Amino acid sequence: MMYIVFIMSVFYVVGFIGFSSKPSPVYGGMSLVVSGGLGCGIVMSSGGSFLGLVVFLVYLGGMMVVFGYTTAMATEEYPETWGSNVVVLSAFLVGLLMEIFMVMWLFSGEHELVGFYFSGLEGLMVLGEGGFEYVREDYSGGASLYSYGFWFLAMAGWMLFVSIFIAIEVTRKRY
Amino acid sequence: MPYIYINIILAFVISLIGTLIYRSHLISSLLCLEGMILSLFTLNALLSLNINFTLSTIVPLILLVFAACEAAVGLALLIIISNTYGLDYVQNLNLLQC
Numbered sequence: 001m002m003y004i005v006f007i008m009s010v011f012y013v014v015g016f017i018g019f020s021s022k023p024s025p026v027y028g029g030m031s032l033v034v035s036g037g038l039g040c041g042i043v044m045s046s047g048g049s050f051l052g053l054v055v056f057l058v059y060l061g062g063m064m065v066v067f068g069y070t071t072a073m074a075t076e077e078y079p080e081t082w083g084s085n086v087v088v089l090s091a092f093l094v095g096l097l098m099e100i101f102m103v104m105w106l107f108s109g110e111h112e113l114v115g116f117y118f119s120g121l122e123g124l125m126v127l128g129e130g131g132f133e134y135v136r137e138d139y140s141g142g143a144s145l146y147s148y149g150f151w152f153l154a155m156a157g158w159m160l161f162v163s164i165f166i167a168i169e170v171t172r173k174r175y
Numbered sequence: 176m177p178y179i180y181i182n183i184i185l186a187f188v189i190s191l192i193g194t195l196i197y198r199s200h201l202i203s204s205l206l207c208l209e210g211m212i213l214s215l216f217t218l219n220a221l222l223s224l225n226i227n228f229t230l231s232t233i234v235p236l237i238l239l240v241f242a243a244c245e246a247a248v249g250l251a252l253l254i255i256i257s258n259t260y261g262l263d264y265v266q267n268l269n270l271l272q273c
Contacts, residue, residue: 141232
């Protein structure tokens with residue numbers, strides 16, 4: 001189970017290398033969506049189903065959609081992919097090689113991967129016996145934003161309100 | 176589990192390098208900024224869930240709210256640049272008026 005999560009985190013890093021090697025922003029946004037989905041899977045494997053939902057709804061469904069529309073506005077006629085430009089391809093391959101070397105270095109140590117995981121914090125969890133454990137602790141943590149974290153809520157709401165005025169004022173025409 | 180933390184911190188460093196190195200588009204750097212925030216969110220969520228400290232689940236939510244505001248302001252600036260110069264190439268950014 002932890003092996004699957006580790007492989008998901010490796011593909012997470014590969015997705016990050018994919019948009020960090022700067023292809024055309026359309027393909028970068030696609031790579032960020034894939035990484036966001038894998039990050040949601042990693043968070044959900046630790047029992048955070050609410051936070052995974054927040055990633056999909058707010059981050060991918062809100063912010064990435066806005067990014068996609070803006071990219072469609074400010075894009076070029078022939079977008080370059082990872083294979084059409086040697087600079088992008090070499091940056092992607094360098095990052096991929098770095099990740100492969102890191103994984104090989106992690107696996108070459110004297111401790112075994114499986115033994116390391118099962119001697120971690122999972123022995124302290126008394127609920128369930130492995131697999132996906134939907135412990136509802138992130139729902140109550142998210143709900144405590146409205147009770148204990150009222151000042152956080154007030155500041156975040158005020159900031160969202162002010163940022164609308166900032167965006168309107170910044171995009172006002174000046175001639 | 177620490178191996179997963181290493182991968183997520185590595186993803187943050189990769190997108191940080193991507194933010195600091197410009198190629199042709201300005202929106203690619205904003206996209207790498209979004210990647211930094213996604214990796215910070217994942218790291219915060221994993222840490223809050225694995226330490227079983229329920230109250231610190233607020234931190235990834237607040238981080239996401241701040242990231243939305245920052246993305247909005249960054250995209251507004253990108254819109255102005257795109258209106259003035261037609262594209263968002265970083266080689267066009269020039270305030271010289273002669």
